[in-house]
Amino acid sequence: MTDNQSNAIEKQPKNNPSQNTQAPNKDVAVQKSTQSGASTSSTSSQANGKAAEPQIKKVDIAIAGVTYPIFCPVHEQEELLSAVSYINNYALDLKRDAPSLSQESILVLCCLNLYEKIHANQRSDEDRLQKDKQSQALLNKIMKDAHSIL
Template identity: 60%
Template sequence: MTDNQSKSIEKQPQESQVKNSQVKSNQAQTTELKSQNVVSNNSNTQSDAAKPAAKVTSAPEPQVKKVDIAIAGITYPIYCPVHEEEELRAAVFYINDYVLDLRRNSPSLSQESLLVLCCLNLYEKIQTNKRDKEDRSQQDKQSVALLNKVIQDAHSIL
């Protein structure tokens, strides 16, 4: 086990504790809201004894699931909403594939350097995509303006 791997493994319990405390905090807030709803409903039903008791309805709790993911051979516990698990796994697959390509091209890189290079390359891809999107948007605006001018010119001729 390398020093990088042991550092990552040492960080896992701390991250888990932080995530667990966040989940417990959310659960405590939800429980408090539910108890407030029950108290509110009880006071309403006591004053309106002839009315049937109202159901206590609250928003469904977000379901968070612990998912163990492996990136570049190191396992990380990640807490994510259940409906995002598939997207998380797709991201992990993409990143691992990307890291393997980098490793093939630079086999002497350390694990940490490999992941840093991966992050920098992926950030560059994100920025390129943003610029391309902005360029397409600008081209669309120019196309609409040109089309409107052609239509206006056609109406003036007719």
Template identity: 35%
Template sequence: MTDQIQYTNPSELIVKDQPEFKPVHISIAGTPHRIICPANEVKSLEAAAEKLNEKIRDIRREIKGKAPNNEELLVLVCLDLYDQVQTLTQDAHNRRHENNQATALIDKINKDAQSILR
């Protein structure tokens, strides 16, 4: 990738087509984090942090009689998210397989219909 470089004076250098980065302060399980991310992804990062915090709250409510520490909570969240990704991946695979079967059936019906019409 070649960036366009524009000089306005020798001491000033402007690089175009570079994303602007911003520091974002988020909190995960009560622990503050400062993340540098592209400016156009700030809202997405904040939404992701909120979703993680929701999952952590859900897990805390589900666990009875024990107060897990943040590390344990984050491991449980990671395992839950991994399970969700696996389920979505399998669902997508199943849909592709069903679509392929439907396409093959439609092709067969069309072929049979054409042979009858001849």
């Protein structure tokens, strides 16, 4: 699940999936290209005589009632769906609390909330590392003092 500006996804209302309601300049690109350059079609696997599952799969996700087709590596699909569930629940809570917010505003608020959580988690990790270093230094000092007494 990484950004790649060469492929665009269409934003589609859930009740009318065939109509594209977004201008082309607002399309978002989400696809992870494989390093081997493997195609999502099964033509290369058919040449070997066996049909293999594509490495990239199109997954339709829904966030706050809007469906987005996302191209996702097969091995990341479960993680994507977990993320969608979390973001959708948060977006629906925002929509319930502020029904006049646009879809774009809801998604911006979701992004800001996620950034805040990630940043707080990073600070916690840094604090934990600092405390570990202090604990290790104190333990080393205690052991050195104990050896000098013995």
